[in-house]
Every structure is written in C-alpha cells, then in structure tokens.
Amino acid sequence: MQYYILLFLLACDILILSVREEVPANKKGFDRMEQLNRRKKMMVLDIETLNSTDDALSYDVGFAVTDKKGHIYEEHSFIIYDMFFEEKELMQSAYYAKKIPEYLDGIKKGNHKVVTFMTAWKLIRKVMEKYDIKEVYAYNAAFDYGGLNRTLRYITKSKYRWFFPYGTKVFCIWHMACQVLFTQKTFWKVALANGWVTKSGNFQTSAEIAYRYMTGNKDFDEEHKGLDDVRIEVQILLKCIRQHKKMNPWINRSCWRIPTQEYKKFQQTKLYEELFGNMVDSPEIM
Secondary structure: HHHHHHHHHHHHHHHHHHHHHHHHOHHHHHOOHHHHHOOOOEEEEEEEEEEOOHEEEEEEEEEEEEEEOOOOEEEEEEEHHHOOOOOOOHHHOOOOOOOHHHHHHHHOOOOEEOOHHHHHHHHHHHHHHOOOOEEEEEEEHHHHHHHHHHHHHHHOOOOHHHHHHOOOOOOHHHHHHHHHHHOOOHHHHHHHHHOEEEOOOOOOOHHHHHHHHOOOOOOOOOOOHHHHHHHHHHHHHHHOOOOOOOOOOOOOOOOHHHHHHHHHOOOHHHHHHHHHOOOOOOOOOO
C-alpha cells in the first residue's frame, strides 16, 4: 500500500513540475490581457477653449488612456454642454469658432458625446481610478491644466478648485519634445529647409510641427479638436519616450527656448559647418 501511495505522490510531483515548466518565466506566455493589465497606464488629454487665453474655459475635452507601448485602452471626446450650448456668445470668442458647424455635424454622427462639465469631470476621475492613473500628459500642459481648473471653478463658483485628484502628476509633452525631438540635428535641418521658424527667429515647436517632423508629412495640419489632437500627441509622447534620453517632463512655459539655445551652441562647433554650411537660403535663427 505504501508503495502505491509513493507512486501517487511521485506522479503528483511530476504533474506539478510539468505545469510549472509550461508557464514561462518571461511575459511571452502570459495572456495578452494580463500583460496589458500589468502595464502602467497614462492619460493624454487636450482641450479646446473659449474666452481669452488668460481666462480660457473649456468647451471640448478629449482624452485617451494609453501605455508606453502605445496600446489605447479608452478614448473619449466630450463636448461641454454648459459652454458649447449655454454660452453661445462666448463660443463666438473661441479661437476655432469657425469649427462649430463641424462639431455639430460630429455630434449628430456620434463622434462626440455632449455632457455637462461636472459629468465630464466625474467620468474622467472614474477612468483614472479604473486604470490607477497617476500621470496625465498634455502638449502645453500648463494651458490644459489651467483651463480645466478654471472651468471647474467657474461652474462650481470655486466650490471645487482642482480638476485632477490630489497627487496626480501633470506632465508636459511640449517640454519633453523640446528636449529630445526639437534638439535633433535632423530636425534643425528640416526646420530650416521648410521655414519652421518664428518671426522672432526661434524654431517653431508646436504639436503640428512635431508631427510633421516625425511623419515626414510637411502638409499636415492639426485639427484643433480635443480627441483628434490627443491622437497625435500620444504619438509624440511615445516618440519622446523611445528616445531613451533623460528628460524633465514637468511644465516649463519657456521650453520653446531650448531648441534655439542648443542650436546656437551647436553653431560654435566644427560639425556645424560640415552639416549646415551649404544652407544659404535658410531662415536666420536669432
């Protein structure tokens, strides 16, 4: 009897070992959903606003939940009822007021969801809780973050002041791009060849310029609608991350200076004449 018990226990050990061997030590053998669930999620967000820049209020909020591999878990486009429909006179002050008919057509087609600002606020917080999101990214994050906080205070008469949960890190894709994309020698060459220089003699550093440079599509025009812009900003963020360079992701309102400053330093090197010496008709960097 003991002999059969020993055989049974030995068989169990062999079965356990065989199961263990079937589960690889790396991620390759894991179910795809399990892999995705393990990844840290990020939110990329963009708003469109009415009123003056200093008093901007949001009428369009687009966002996507992504990870560093570029998988999109959710994306949403919210048209803010309180602003878009109830503040009709103010809506005419929107920088892209000419797009109002496009928005109305998009709402009819189901491309946008019309919600109150408070509903959008609560839904975004629920999504952040669902995916345990601690980092929110935006291109020129100071503008988006400021606009969301300002709209929340406007709607609630300052009962609530901060759009994101306490402890949320708000990072700026613009600052990141100014450090690792717009300081590339290839970018400088392409920018000078295509006139991507401001009147004051600085390199242009908009999301539109970043996407043109990344894709090689020099005719690309940004939509300036929340979710449409988010989709290209996700790509810019991933491109920055994949440079594998040290970056400061925090908000820096003067980050547009960085590419020009680095270019001026490069002009003092021997390599500059070798790479840029024949660009006689290019705009002057001041």
